[in-house]
Amino acid sequence: MSLSPLSDVLIWAGTAVAVLTLVRLPFTAGAAARLHVVAPVTVLAAPLLLIGLALRPWSSWHDVAKLAAIAVLLAATGPATVVTSGQAVGRTPRG
Numbered sequence: 001m002s003l004s005p006l007s008d009v010l011i012w013a014g015t016a017v018a019v020l021t022l023v024r025l026p027f028t029a030g031a032a033a034r035l036h037v038v039a040p041v042t043v044l045a046a047p048l049l050l051i052g053l054a055l056r057p058w059s060s061w062h063d064v065a066k067l068a069a070i071a072v073l074l075a076a077t078g079p080a081t082v083v084t085s086g087q088a089v090g091r092t093p094r095g
Helices: 004-027 031-054 060-090
Strands: none
Touching: 004 031, 031 060
16 A cells, blocks of 8 residues: 555645745734744644655655654754744834
8 A cells, every 4th residue: 555645645735834824924914923824834834744755655764764853853943943932022122
């Protein structure tokens, strides 16, 4: 049984989420609102793309290990980056 169709669906779904975020971003005012707009890329698009790529028929265990390392790093650093950015936005003087 080939996982290629499932892989294709996951890759295209992740791409669609990223593109929709890209289209919406220029029309979003304010740094805090932009943080909320880009959140689906880290939370949804990246995992869908990583899982889809890991399921590709050409993926060896080396490829899957690299993708898993990227996923772990993204999961570990993504929330901290967003929180730090949010705190920086909160400290910015309004003028």
